[in-house]
Amino acid sequence: MEQEEAAHEGPLAQFTIKRLIDLPDIFGVDADFTNAALFMLISVVAITWFMMAATRGGNLVPGRLQSLAEAAYGLIASALRDNVGPEGKQYFPFIFSLFMFILFANFIGLIPVPGSFTVTSHIIVTFALAFFIFLAVTVIGLWRHKLHFFSLFLPHGVPIYLAPLLVPIEIIGYLTRPISLSVRLAANMLAGHTMLEVFAGFVIALGIFGFAPFLFVVAIYGLEVIVAFLQAYVFAVLTCLYLSDAINLHKH
Amino acid sequence: MPQMDFTTYAPQLVWLVITFVLLYFLMSRMALPRLERILAVRENRIEGDLAEAAEFGRKAEAAQKAFDKVQAETRAKAQKLAAESRERANAEQAARTAKLDAQLAEQSKKAEAEINAARTKALSSLREVAIDIAQAAAERVTGSTVSKDAAAKAVDAELKAKG
Numbered sequence: 001m002e003q004e005e006a007a008h009e010g011p012l013a014q015f016t017i018k019r020l021i022d023l024p025d026i027f028g029v030d031a032d033f034t035n036a037a038l039f040m041l042i043s044v045v046a047i048t049w050f051m052m053a054a055t056r057g058g059n060l061v062p063g064r065l066q067s068l069a070e071a072a073y074g075l076i077a078s079a080l081r082d083n084v085g086p087e088g089k090q091y092f093p094f095i096f097s098l099f100m101f102i103l104f105a106n107f108i109g110l111i112p113v114p115g116s117f118t119v120t121s122h123i124i125v126t127f128a129l130a131f132f133i134f135l136a137v138t139v140i141g142l143w144r145h146k147l148h149f150f151s152l153f154l155p156h157g158v159p160i161y162l163a164p165l166l167v168p169i170e171i172i173g174y175l176t177r178p179i180s181l182s183v184r185l186a187a188n189m190l191a192g193h194t195m196l197e198v199f200a201g202f203v204i205a206l207g208i209f210g211f212a213p214f215l216f217v218v219a220i221y222g223l224e225v226i227v228a229f230l231q232a233y234v235f236a237v238l239t240c241l242y243l244s245d246a247i248n249l250h251k252h
Numbered sequence: 253m254p255q256m257d258f259t260t261y262a263p264q265l266v267w268l269v270i271t272f273v274l275l276y277f278l279m280s281r282m283a284l285p286r287l288e289r290i291l292a293v294r295e296n297r298i299e300g301d302l303a304e305a306a307e308f309g310r311k312a313e314a315a316q317k318a319f320d321k322v323q324a325e326t327r328a329k330a331q332k333l334a335a336e337s338r339e340r341a342n343a344e345q346a347a348r349t350a351k352l353d354a355q356l357a358e359q360s361k362k363a364e365a366e367i368n369a370a371r372t373k374a375l376s377s378l379r380e381v382a383i384d385i386a387q388a389a390a391e392r393v394t395g396s397t398v399s400k401d402a403a404a405k406a407v408d409a410e411l412k413a414k415g
Contacts, residue, residue, distance in 0.1 A: 041267075052282070
């Protein structure tokens with residue numbers, strides 16, 4: 001570990017996984033409590049605190065916190081309703097948890113304190129989420145439509161002689177969904193945090209002229225806050241779209 | 253690049269599963285039902301208030317209608333009453349006028365009769381007076397007595413001659 005950390009000096013050092021607590025393996029799988037696990041747990045605690053505090057009063061006219069919670073609820077509920085329809089309601093808790101998890105992981109990762117870590121900047125985390133969604137959507141689609149589900153790979157109104165060309169493209173598009181979904185989020189986080197780190201380094205290096213990169217860092221930070229929200233939303237909306245394909249096939 | 257360190261994948265995945273499943277249950281069992289209850293209460297409240305408002309509106313409309321009806325009825329009744337009393341007053345007036353007219357006519361007839369009687373009486377007494385005057389005048393002029401019959405005859409003849 002010491003050597004690894006030493007190897008990760010520079011703008012990428014912030015992404016280093018540190019083992020905080022050594023735990024026994026679970027069924028032979030390494031389950032050590034790392035800083036990634038800590039920030040996942042912080043996200044879950046923060047989300048739960050936020051949601052419970054927001055709904056404590058149960059006010060008819062919402063306060064600040066309650067308005068935020070209701071806005072988040074409305075955002076995901078309308079995305080699910082618009083894309084999937086009324087049948088998507090049973091998947092709402094999952095999509096909502098997904099959105100909040102990514103949103104809070106992104107935001108907490110942006111808090112500039114020593115040891116700060118962005119869970120979603122690791123491709124393995126985003127890929128695991130995306131791959132689970134891919135598997136779940138495929139299983140839901142096959143379970144609902146049986147073999148008819150494969151008609152998804154032939155777009156409506158396409159001349160049959162184009163099928164040999166289009167079906168492979170559609171299949172490749174379908175199979176690469178978990179990759180595009182996970183890379184979009186992880187790459188955005190990775191790029192934003194790396195850029196912030198690089199320009200923050202210039203602030204020190206340039207001495208008196210450091211104010212120029214400093215202003216740039218402030219501007220980029222604002223952009224990153226927007227990106228943090230937007231990527232969480234995009235992830236949730238795309239999940240809704242994939243779910244819609246599985247539930248409605250082409251009907252929607 | 254730390255992201256490419258495969259030895260860190262296993263602990264990250266294990267804790268991702270643990271934390272995400274935990275979050276899913278916290279959201280689906282605790283937080284979301286609470287939020288949904290608040291939203292449902294608000295929706296019910298708004299729906300209830302709207303329904304109540306609509307009910308009040310209907311009631312107000314019904315009251316207005318009833319008021320209009322009563323007003324129209326009252327106005328009709330008042331008009332009828334006014335017309336009746338006017339008719340009655342007219343009739344009374346007419347009756348009184350007729351009675352008065354009859355009374356006046358009777359009175360004037362009686363007065364006329366009285367005048368006629370007085371005139372005939374006066375005319376008849378005029379002949380007596382004329383006879384007396386004729387007799388006295390004849391006596392004064394001739395110095396002889398003239399009989400009443402002769403005077404009466406002469407007056408009658410004169411009266412006849414004068415019409």
